[in-house]
Amino acid sequence: MRKINIGLLGCGTVGTGVAKMLIENKNLISSRVGADLILRRVADIDVKRDRGLTFDDGVLITDAQQVVDDPEIDIIIEMIGGEGIARELILRAIEHGKPVVTANKALLASQGDVIFKAAAEKGIDLAFEASVGGCMPIIKALRESLVGNHIKSMTGILNGTCNYILSKISDEKSSFASALAEAQANGFAETDPTLDVGGFDTAHKLAILACLAYGTGMNFKDIYTEGISRITPLDIEYSSQFGYKIKLLAISKDHGDAIEARVHPTMIPFDNLLSNVNGSLNAITISGDAVGDILLYGHGAGMMPTASAVISDTVDISRNILSGVNSRIPLLAYQMDHIRHIPLMPLDEILTHYYVRFSALDQPGVLSKIAGILGNYGISIKTVHQKGRKTSGSVPIVMLTHLSKEADVRKALAEITALDIVGDAPVLIRIEDEDG
Amino acid sequence: MRKINIGLLGCGTVGTGVAKMLIENKNLISSRVGADLILRRVADIDVKRDRGLTFDDGVLITDAQQVVDDPEIDIIIEMIGGEGIARELILRAIEHGKPVVTANKALLASQGDVIFKAAAEKGIDLAFEASVGGCMPIIKALRESLVGNHIKSMTGILNGTCNYILSKISDEKSSFASALAEAQANGFAETDPTLDVGGFDTAHKLAILACLAYGTGMNFKDIYTEGISRITPLDIEYSSQFGYKIKLLAISKDHGDAIEARVHPTMIPFDNLLSNVNGSLNAITISGDAVGDILLYGHGAGMMPTASAVISDTVDISRNILSGVNSRIPLLAYQMDHIRHIPLMPLDEILTHYYVRFSALDQPGVLSKIAGILGNYGISIKTVHQKGRKTSGSVPIVMLTHLSKEADVRKALAEITALDIVGDAPVLIRIEDEDG
DSSP states (O other), X not given: OEEEEEEEEOOSHHHHHHHHHXXXXXXXXXXXXXXXXXXEEEEOSXXXXXXXXXXXXXXXXXXXXXXXXXXXXXXXXEOOOSSSHHHHHHHHHHHTTOOEEEOOHHHXXXXXXXXXXXXXXXXXXXXXXXXXXXXXXXXXXXXXXXXXXXXXXXXXXXXXXXHHHHHHHHHHOOOHHHHHHHHHHTTSSOSSXXXXXXXXXXXXXXXXXXXXXXXXXXXXXXXXXXOSTTOOHHHHHHHHHTTEEEEEEEEEEEOSSOEEEEEEEEEEETTSGGGGOOTTEEEEEEEETTTEEEEEEEEOSSHHHHHHHHHHHHHHHXXXXXXXXXXXXXXXXXXXXXXXXXXXXXXXXXXXXXXXXXXXXXXXXXXXXXXXXXXXXXOOEEEEEEOOOOSSSEEEEEEEESSEEHHHHHHHHHHHHTSTTBOSOOEEEEEOOTTO | OXXXXXEEEOOSHHHXXXXXXXXXXXXXXXXXXXXXXXXXXXXXXXXXSOOSXXXXXXXXXXXXHHHHHOTTOOEEEEXXXXXXXXXXHHHHHHHTTOOEEEOOHHHHHHHHHHHXXXXXXXXXXEEOGGGSSTTXXXXXXXXXXXXXXXXXXXXXXXXXXXXXXXXXXXXXXXXXXXXXXXXXXXXXXXXXXXXXXXXHHHHHHHHHHHHHHHTBOOOGGXXXXXXSXXXXXXXXXXXXXXXXXXXXXXXXXXXXXXXXXXXXXXXXXXXXXXXXXXXXXXXXXXXXXXXXXXXXXXXXXXXXXXXXXXHHHHHHHHHHHHHTOOOSSOTBSBOGGGOXXXXXXXXXXXXXXXXXXXXXXXSTTHHHHHHHHHHHTTOOEEEEEEOOOOSSSEEEEXXXXXXXXXXXXXXXXXXXXXSTTBOSOOEEEEEOOTTO
């Protein structure tokens, strides 16, 4: 049987999962591919750690460059992560004409232009299914399954840490801080959680998906990104009373001459399947002109689910090698000469529904003043909820708006916040609700 | 730009959708494939009907064989359906060395051995994504995305007609007959609904999926199949009280030396995402050893969603043609020499939970007699629900069992039914509940 030699760079959690699948499911993979996928070299700085796996002598080494330079290696799997050494090794592998599999969303979302350009110029396959949504086949869906569809929108829960924390706040009425601490204790959040809870990891993933969906270049830094640290049990409770759950969503919409792309906590109706995606799970709804809505759901992170996506890519490339084919599918879903710059729609111009919670003095005329200012900006109120009177101090006033323009909402809120009858800055949460 | 010539056989609902996508999304498809997909010939017995499309002169003809025999046609799309002429045309196309795209689940599930063998011997691509789950990329998931996973189980809602009818019975407390009539009036059910409501269409699809998942041959006729015609609002109401919804499910499980495969109405817990799949939508959960559970959801039928899957296959094959590749992925997910016969587990041997509704005389000792017989067969009762006394006549007694063997349940029910204190044959509905 033919052999494909694999070089694995980085043997941390996901790398170990990849090695485990290549070793333990070897016969299964061979029976499907018609070739043996051999884990020929594994590079990691820590060669002593017990990974629960037995490598043949000489397989596990410390020098990643040696793996990339080994002429007998057919495919490089980059599992180091980050934008430093990983970038250099990927570019070096491409330079050597070796196809690459990576899950490195941070690198692709910020330096994709360099990496994809290098791979395209060399005509090298670069696969990155595991970079978004773990085991959910979202990259394959966009590049292959939905190939005949104009993608109208995508709405996804793409970060398991945030979804775990929001589920905790919701189920246990915990504060963000204690939910985060629990997530960290249970291994669902990093010691420095900024990348996840700040929404940046979700923005990385959205940038990659938007490139594939719309045939544009996109840097995650241009995507409006708001994290979950200000979500309170109180807002979750109100949200629930209105029939909504709060999720950190990646949202993008195609407006033809502009792309809407944003990441922020969002209220979605109970009957939206995404609202039932709990814990560390991920899901995404993609809307296409022919398919209507499709949804994919699964583990968006973790050793084995992510490894499964890496193996899927590795097999795809192995099949190309066995067939003597390169670049069978364009890297970014569109032929390179069809990729153009589509501007991002400024956040100010988006139209959506809003939840706003004011903290106001409980005295006559307050509601009328707030409503008046909203009205001046053309913002129409759908629902108002005001808690019963207290003897003193402020009370929460909660409003849901009809479809409004972000710029108008921001201006109105600034004006309202300046009133001496209103306390802290109001809480604003966007709503995605087609029937809203 | 290179051209791929397409011959479409059958221009009914889905065929028209395929033609529409090839014509209206032509530029989009070209920008992704790097070639023009030309709808060169369309064969349909009805050339007069207004399909809302303008074909070039000479494209629409009546003779399907002429399309198959045309040496300029690169890919044949078979949208005729059924097991007669469609079978002959597919085999003839394969004989001519032409790759084929089809959505013909009935044919593949009953004569797949002939069709796949012919294609494999000729080394011809035969693609059938649209045969299961409409636009959900389930075939691609099994053949490509989950390629490194042992598939442990699959649980799916694969027939939109049944799901629509069950949703109606559930939401509106309609009888099966009136829900079916409404489904027919709204175009969600055929005039002869047997194929759908009898569960046979779902069994066709399960047979195809099981072949791909486990590397075995399977004829749908060997799958235990029970339709939805006996589902009543009363059982749906009880089901709901116990926290379950009733769905027509395709279920398969890998037991290593045997495959469990069955189609029947099934109770699933509210927190199972499948229980929230309503109306004519489809969804499937696939469990793999690495991925855990993934779920796909979308329109399982209809003109454009099904056409989208056909276009996905057509593009896959076009990419193979452009790359000069054939049989890049084995037709049935495994290399042909790895496909073996794995026996189906007899229904009698399955272990699951059961809902049983007895209609019994309301007199002392009845419950004890029923429970006694169940106990004799080793069936342990989890919950009993008995309605308040009536002055005369029978009352419903509802029981949920712990994990029990089908053969034992059937024997016990036969014995109970023979008692003169029990009226009509009891209603039995299987439950899928991991926590049950």
